[in-house]
Amino acid sequence: AVVMAAATVAAIAETVAREVALRVEARGMAERADLAVASYESLRAQHEQVMMLRHDMNRHLSTLRRMTTQSAVRNYLDDLIGQNENVPDILQSGNRMIDIILNGRPAAAKAAGIDVEILSAQAPETLPMRDADLCSLMLNLIDNAIAAAKAPGVRRAYIRLELRVKDHYFIFACENGCSPTPSGHGNGLGLKIVESIVKRYDCLMEIERSEDAFKATAAIPTD
Numbered sequence: 001a002v003v004m005a006a007a008t009v010a011a012i013a014e015t016v017a018r019e020v021a022l023r024v025e026a027r028g029m030a031e032r033a034d035l036a037v038a039s040y041e042s043l044r045a046q047h048e049q050v051m052m053l054r055h056d057m058n059r060h061l062s063t064l065r066r067m068t069t070q071s072a073v074r075n076y077l078d079d080l081i082g083q084n085e086n087v088p089d090i091l092q093s094g095n096r097m098i099d100i101i102l103n104g105r106p107a108a109a110k111a112a113g114i115d116v117e118i119l120s121a122q123a124p125e126t127l128p129m130r131d132a133d134l135c136s137l138m139l140n141l142i143d144n145a146i147a148a149a150k151a152p153g154v155r156r157a158y159i160r161l162e163l164r165v166k167d168h169y170f171i172f173a174c175e176n177g178c179s180p181t182p183s184g185h186g187n188g189l190g191l192k193i194v195e196s197i198v199k200r201y202d203c204l205m206e207i208e209r210s211e212d213a214f215k216a217t218a219a220i221p222t223d
Contacts, residue, residue, distance in 0.1 A: 145176035153179035
């Protein structure tokens with residue numbers, strides 16, 4: 001009876017511990033998903049602010065141009081107006097939301113000393129996926145890549161992005177350099193969030209690992 005009671009208590013304790021761990025993980029995943037959406041909203045606000053500032057700058061330059069009669073000054077202002085209008089984004093895929101996400105994160109990666117390479121940038125204008133889920137999927141993959149690329153022991157700090165459309169799928173591939181001995185930089189929750197989104201929308205996903213590189217590829221149906 002004592003042995004049975006002890007075994008029952010141990011089983012109950014194990015079940016409770018497992019349930020607590022699952023709840024903690026679920027809460028962590030929800031918080032990280034919310035953080036990705038909040039991060040996108042911040043990027044979107046920054047993008048709109050930059051566009052407004054660019055528009056205002058052109059308006060001021062045009063006003064100055066009308067006020068001057070010196071041809072050299074007018075030519076100089078014309079050059080400034082042209083340069084301000086033609087400042088290109090890092091990436092132009094054809095999908096506004098994706099462009100806002102990807103034009104924000106690679107800039108942060110470059111500022112952290114990470115080489116950024118974009119092999120191709122092609123995306124459909126819309127996707128049959130909630131904006132919040134698309135945002136969470138892409139930001140989690142990119143943020144994981146940046147964290148891994150700048151971790152100690154990485155031989156080459158880089159991220160490589162590829163966006164393309166093939167056979168009714170939008171394919172997003174994110175590759176990064178990583179340490180031969182990963183130190184645990186929090187990728188677990190991020191990948192679980194991505195995997196849950198992939199499953200929810202019947203997407204395809206492939207993970208490739210080597211000693212000093214990690215690559216995640218997600219294929220999202222376009223219709």
